[in-house]
Amino acid sequence: MVLDDLMPLDDLMVFDDLMVLGDLIVLGDLMVLGNLMVLGGLMVLDDLMLLGDLVGDLMVGDLMMLDDLMVLGDLVVLGDLMVLNDLMVLGDLMVLDDLTDAEYLMFVGPPPSKANKFSFGQFYDDFSKLLDDITLKKGNLLLMGDFNIHYESACKPEVKKCVKLLESHGLTQLVFEPTHRNGHTLDWIVARHREDVVQDILVEDRQSSDHFWITVELSFLKPTEGPVEVQCRNLKLVSREDFARDLQSSKLLTEPSEDVNELADLYNTTLIQLMDSHAPCVTRYRRLRHEPQWYNDQILLAKTHRRKSERKWRKTRLEIHRQMYNMARNELNQLIRETKSRYYNDNVFSNQQNPKVLFTHLFSLLGKTSNTTLPNVDDDLTLANDFGKFFSSKIEKIRQEFSPESIAVTGARFQGESFDSFDPLTEEQIICIIKQSKGTTCTLDPAPTKFVLEYFDILLPVFTQIINLSLKCGTVPGCFKQAIVKPLLKKPGLDSTCFSNYRPVSNLPFLSKVLERAVKMQVSQHLSKHDLYHKFQSAYRSFHSTETALLRVVNDLQWSVDRGELSRSCSLGLIGRV
Template structure:
């Protein structure tokens, strides 16, 4: 039955039987027979074929003795680092001062461009002081009308500035705001312009076409500048190539040779609103667009091929006064004064200067700038590490929850810095020993300290002569312009005592004047004030003799007429390269001030005794000041108004009153 159903099966079975019958050994799948009967594998060992290697001698066509070997020179790396820039749309710096301060330090930027500062022209000095790290300066151009807007450029003091346009001379455009600075670099001059274009609205009706025309005219005025950086918030969707206004703007910047470097979104809504454009020999690299949660805009950081001067160290000269042994110093001084008593003030100053040089010689040393913020503790450092960790996690995942965690860490760091700074300032105020120290702390917080700046458009070794000639010529010019017409002198009958000469003073009077005077020192003083007070008992007889000699002769010693003149800007926002913006401030020797007070005491005694003082004078008069003068004028105006009289107020300001 099976064979009928499967005939091929019977045929296959017979074929297999014939095959196995022809084999010498039966091949089974078991292993018991294989254990007793071994069938070893024959191994044939052979040697690899050998090839005879042939050597080919090339035909010599070049005489190597005629060739000169050129050794490569080692690549020298530039010692000066490159200028790093940072751009930020702050959307109001008023409540983000410490955040911007910390951002500048964290990014290690040399130049920072800020738009939408919302700063005012006056009264925002404390905010600016809080924004600026140590060793930085700022050019702030606020909006002239209304709140908001404003541009600023923050830069390191070591970066040389050729010129910066003050707010009073900035050209006004209806469609955009800007500020500009011309830097002097090792590679040449570089004009940096920070631009902010407000979006079109009811308050800003200027259209995009108006902006395009005005911006083109603005660039035309900068045609002579070869190297230019233009960056800022233009409020144009630069990524939209279908927008006619954007295409016109692209055409404008192309016509003026500007190259635009930003190709990624700079706003949280994925628009490219902030641009960086360059023209000239300077290039940009390492461009980074980053969200630091300060505003809706991202920050832009980049490095230029502009070399910057090194400003990490400063060379200063000083004396180590603290190492002086006061007892030994006084013994040596007593020995010198007894052997060779000084005949005049010049010999006394010479002896004191030589003794000080032997005790504490002048040494030159290199110092680093002070820490950017003394209240930054290890606690802040640890909090910043946690913030960076959260930032890396957010950048890696891109999740909103991780961004919220980063924002919380960022806000925690800002609040921690505020609390530590508040605690630091409170401790300084508590530890202060005088009201002067408290005023200095307050002036530093409020940004009222005078800036020590000098013109940078002259060689450093020529600045003293240039300023001295300017101040001298200014006084001479004023005197020449005064009316030379002689007027009749005014004589007033006087029946009191006449001051014909000055009376000599005693040592006790001189001692009281010295002890009551402020302990300030001048570079012309032979001894610092604290060491001078320690040696006062030894020096007092000689100082009194010198003062009495001056009173008797009616002349002032020549060394008392010398002064250290420091030029100071009249206002912090004035152009530092204009000489007319400076006023000279003289610092006289300490003993010169003592002589002035001795003379003042005798003159005041004479004026009070004979009732010669002006009744309405408030300046240089005890128990009087500008407040008493204002109260008197205000009272007179009120009385005249109550009486129905007409009042006219005439104010007179004397130019260079103290110098003429």
């Protein structure tokens, strides 16, 4: 077969009907069995086994470039793919990585036989290792191809093992019709349990092969197109000296009110006025960019360098420029791998004592990010009001079910020192509470929390006075009772049109949470001092958590077993529905 302008036919090697054309394939310890066919601009390698390192590139025109290739098994290249970087094939599995936000795997599994020395055990081990790696990656996942396993024969041991393997990795097989003319389901499409990526599957016999055509309709969420209108303040332009001078001369510090509600309202209005004066709110339009948090300037420069090298090579077609492009591309890929690994490792190790943040990162790595699902309505204001009415009525119904008469008091009453008032807090205690609080900002806050804490020495007397006035009169300021309520589905997959399937999550102003901590601190001290905590209480108690409760249960069971006693466990789950 002769292709014009492809190569000079020098150093031609022929192995069993194989024609190696010039420099098209760079050989290094290469052993080839099968036939090589070149069809138009598409190259198909059929029954190809490469043993050793294949150094260099396989390139056909501008259609396809395969770099850093390692092949064990059969390789089939399908589709109009332009560039596949770092392509890896393991046991007839072809992984196309970093093409889109989704992860695709195309599979070609030859039937086990003595001729190809391919066994089901070898396939199972390779497939299991691949799933261990690929299912840990975030994003959508789709496996498709010829598995050569009769899925319709559910009683066969190999089918059971494969199905169990998929289920253990949170995957499911979606093709249930025969995909072969002999009535077998050999071609599989596998996706995660919780994802609705595959919308429809159509199996057709087009008489073009012994395998049927499978058409799959996929659904992927596209990022919002076009610029988005945002309201923002440029805090970098704020003069810290001028802001501090205006804050000290404001009525908040010169004429503070003795009423807790008036003082809290004065705090909010004063900061809002100062923010509008020094950093007025402006409307800007920005395009949404879905850049990962590990993305940095070093990677951006490496991408720019790679792109320049690629353009130069495509323009000149010189071997030296191709090698320069390959080097730039490999350096970028290595930099991305190292940066991602370092970012996730640092997050995991730095949050070992913070389970909430730790599991948030782990779920993100596993692709278990929770997307906000709300009923589809045309008017957002009507939906917000409907949610507000539902949650308010639910609270009222719960209150009606509880009355002072219905609460039975068991056991001896506490005869010690009663807790009938709160003690005023010192500025040192307020400092300790604020340092223990997270610097998060709520939409209801008059200014960003981090910005406010820059003037902490000026506002500390105001914070102390608001907290002590609230504790003294036993009143929570009205503005502290307001919250941004976000409805979340209790479990994935529940009916999003039913309000009872949602739970409200409230985001409170920063000072409101400081007041909560101040109250909790004194209540906890009283309960601990007089040993009023229940023996097995773990919630809302220092040095207690779900982990300590589970450790106690396991410890008691082990002690019971050691003493030869019979142990039973009873779990009770209370779910309130209104």
